[in-house]
Amino acid sequence: MKIITLDKMQVGQSGIIQNVVDESVICRRLLEMGVTPKTSLKVVRFAPLGDPMEIELRGYHLLIRKCDAAMIEILLDERTQMNADKRGADERR
Amino acid sequence: MSADKVMTIALVGNPNSGKTTVFNVLTKLRQKVGNYSGVTVEKKSGRMTLANGKKTDVIDLPGTYSLAVRSTDEKAVHDVLFGHMTGTERPDWIVCVLDATNLERNFYLVSQIHDLELPMVIVLNMMDELEAEGKAVDVEKLQAVLGIPVVPMVATKGKGVEALKEILSKETLPAHPRPWRMSEPMEEEVEGLVxxxxxxxxxxxxxxxSEAVIWISKGNIECEHIDADEQLYTLLTGAWERLSVKGVSWRMGAIxxxxxxVHKILDGVVRRGSRRKRDMTQKLDAVLIHKVWGWFFFAALMAFMFLLIFTVATYPMDWIDAGFARLAEFVKNVMPAGDLRNLITDGVIAGVGGIVIFLPQILILFFFISLLQDTGYMARAAFIMDRLMNSVGLHGKSFIPLLSSFACAIPGVMSARSIESTKDRLVTILVAPLMTCSARLPVFTLLVAILLPSASVFGKTGIMMLLYALGILGAVVMAWVFKRTLLKGPTPPFIMELPPYRLPSVQSICLHMWERSRIFLKRAGTVIFAFSVVLWALMNYPKHEGVSAAVALEKSYAGQIGMLIEPVIKPLGYDWRIGIGLVGSFTAREIFVSTMSIVFNVGEGGGALTLREAFVRAQWPDGSPLFTPLVCVSLMVFFVYAMQCISSIAVVRRETNSWRWPIFQVVYMGVLAYTAAFLVYQGGRIIGLQ
Incomplete structure (x- = not known):
């Protein structure tokens, strides 16, 4: 059981949203787009320049900057860690 | 509702739900585009006839994810639905258009609309995509659970449209009272506000x-500068405090x-798919937004677009040019010579022709813009570019308006409408004309030819690229400056849906192009027409008979203005004749070339001189050459930065709804151009250049 923020996740990893911590307008936008606690999500890819990132949740794909993703706490699904490692190794090769 | 009253239907839905396609299918060509009174939000409305023969107004509201307002577009949706929009009737029916493949998030808006207890219909659009994923929706069951009519639809193929019309022609029934509930403490606090x-x-x-739930979910940051009066604000603060003490998150509670x-409603209604979702999209995205190939595709696409704009568009542009020339010829033949004939041929026909000639470029550009939007690539372009735009404080969505401005600032300024934040939209509009548009090309071509007569094609292209780079640099620096001073604000958040790739509909692309070109011709046409007449008068009065065209021009008001401003432009290396060209070019840049040919060609050469030769021979009264390399560069720099385009000014005026911004824009760009040209000319002389 490991809790990290969304921006620290790697491509292919998934997890369950624990909390959205910020108290700004952006927070409400995220909540309204369905980024609410107990929702599961998956990281699909990062933009060519490394930011923003694409995530999949509630059956659709959402684009979000890393600085905003840092406000979202995720309970990481450890099983997907292996997928991410394997993908990373593939890309390096 | 009395029998003869025209019924109003409002289409509401998330962006990318195909709402506009539904609107197009319902109203066909009987639609009009205007503005909501007092705000710069486009109002799209149209007429349709129902099965019972009843005429009905349809309003296509801007796409939104929520009724809790974030942008001016979304405020328009809120205000129309609440009946607060002046000049627009509160709708009798609400048609909620949903993307059937993405029901969970789309239903969030449904739950908000449901609260209004207005008669509503739910349209499940894109049923074909849902079926392609091997999924199914139990429409009967959904209808029974909600107590609201539900219509499955494939708007692009016209399926389900008759069923919708059938329902709309029946008696309107208000939606049931709210079916969802919050936790008890939330309910109590909301009730107090209600x-x-x-x-x-x-x-x-x-x-x-509805208002109470929206207010309570907003934080104090959002509630500070809104129409909340003291009393309401105190009430809200109290509610937030009591809820926080009880450990209830008022921010998340309602959402x-x-x-x-939504989860409960959809449970058992949607059958899970057998096939993988967005298979095709995933495969395409693996290439189209790949770290390396993504850039290649992006660059190739943009290059292809500009190639079409600068090559293919020249054919129809030549036809238009020839057409207007023939028209002028025709008028010359049928009308007796005189001022009226000259006004019509040189003023009106030349002036109007000068705008219409840009129509092919605008059509091509908007063809691409709507194609990119409808296929879903636009969101990807913003995704790719956001990091770069972010570094000057802009949003990824500002990229397309700026890019479009390379062809022409007018569509660029118009396409800035997709930017949510008012400030960022303004910054984008303010810097868009700094991007080197196609109207500058004739001027640059002429000046490059004088500057480097013997240079190879590559040398000339190199200078051109440099000029483009100067324009981009100016836009980037000015955007950065505006974001930190005049239009100070945080970098807008980038929270965007990435829709799957979809086949575009020919009908909607054509409608979009038609709509945009009509707006362009109407808006810019009226103003440029008036200014062309004024410029024509300045160049032709007071009248001097029996002298050469060049001398007549010298004595005209325009010539006098040129003389008058000579002391001001002399530090840039220009004489009064260039001054006339500059005065003329403030209506449209390319007019500089035609004005210059009148000033130089006719007078000095007595005939067969090309404009380039005339330029080379032009001298100051003391015999020194006028067009030194330094003057050419100074002129180029001036044209890179100056806002010399009446049509753009008119469009900025329309888009910002005030004269303040276009005037500010003309002034700041003028100062920028003058300073840059001054530095080039004087700096060049100091280091000993000619």
Whole structure:
């Protein structure tokens, strides 16, 4: 059981949203787009320049900057860690 | 509702739900585009006839994810649905258009609209995509659970449209009272606000409830500068405090409750798919937004677009040019010579022709813009570019308006409408004309030819690229400056849906192009027409008979203005003749070339001189050459930065709804151009250049 923020996740990893911590307008936008606690999500890819990132949740794909993703706490699904490692190794090769 | 009253239907839905396609299918060509009174939000409305022969107004509201307002577009949706929009009737029916493949998030908006207790219909659009994923929706069951009519639809193929019309022609039935509930402490606090709003704001219960939930979910940052009066603000602060003490998140309370309701409603209604979702999209995206190939595709696409704009568009542009020339010829033949004939041929026909000639470029550009939008690539372009745009404080969405401005600032400024934040939209509009548009090309071509007569094609292209780079640099620096001073604000958040790739519909692309070109011709046409007449008069009065055209021009008002401003432009290396060209070019840049040919060619050469030769021979009264290399560079720099385009000014005026911004824009760009040209000329002389 490991809790990290969304921006620290790697491509292919998934997890369950624990909390959205910020108290700004952006927070409400995220909540309204369905980024609410107990929702599961998956990281699909990062933009060519490394930011923003694409995530999949509630059956659709959402684009979000890393600085905003840092406000979202995720309970990481450890099983997907292996997928991410394997993908990373593939890309390096 | 009395029998002869025209019924109003409002289309509401998330962006990318195909709402506009539904609107197009319902109204066909009977639509008009205007503005909501007092705001720069486009109002799209149209007429349709129902099965019972009843005429009905349809309003296509801007796409939104929520009724809790974030942008001016979304405020328009809120205001129309609440009946607060002046000049627009509160709708009798609400048609909620949903993307059937993405029901969970789309239903969030449904739950908000449901609260209004207005008669509503739910349209499940893109049923074909849902089926392609091997999924199914139990429409009967959904209808029974909600108590609201549900129509499955494939708007692009016209399927389900008759069923929708059938339902709309029946008696309107208000939606049931709210089916979802929040936690008890939230319910209590909201009820308190509802009572206050009903009493003090004169709202009926459903509206008061909707407002109360929106208010309570907003934080104090958002509630500070809104129309909340002291009393309401105190009430809210109290509610937030009591809830926080009880450990209830007022921020998430209502939103989570809605999503819980959505989950319950959809449970057992949507059958899971057998095939992988977005298979095709995933495969395409693996290439199109790949770290390396993504850039290649992006660059190739943009290059292809500009190639079409600068090559293919020249053919119809030549036809238009020839057409107007023939028209002028025709008028010359049928009308007796005189001022009126000259006004019509040289003023009106030349002036109007000068705008219409840009129509092919604008059509091509908007063809691409709507193609990119409808296929879903636009969101990807923003995704790719956001990091770069972010570094000057802009949003990824500002990229397309700026890019479009390379062809022409007019569509660029118009396409800035997709930017949510007002400030960022303004910054984008303010810097868009700094991007080197196609109207500068004739001027640059001429000046490059004088500067480097013997240079190879590559040398000339190199200079051109440099000029483009100067324009981009100016835009980047000015955007950075505006974001930190005049239009100070945080970098807008980038929270965007990435829709799957979809086949575009020919009908909607054509409608979009038609709509945009009509707006362009109408808006810019009226103003440029008036200014062309004024410029024509300045160059032709007072009249001097029996002298050469060049001398007549010298004595005209325009010539006098040129003389008058000579002291001001002399530090840039220009004489009064260039001054006339500059005065003329403030209506449109390319006019500089035609004005210059009148000034130089006719007078000095006595005939067969090309404009380039005339330029080379032009001298100051003391015999020194006028067009030194330094003057050419100074002129180029001036044209890179100056806002010399009446049509753009007119469009900025329309888009910002005030004269303040276009005037500011003309002034700041003028100062920028003058300073840059001054530095080039004087700096060049100091280091000994000619």
């Amino acid at each position: 009572q206050w709003l009903m009493k003090n704001r004169n709202l009926d219960r459903p509206l008061a409830f 989570e409750a809605r999503y819980n309701w």
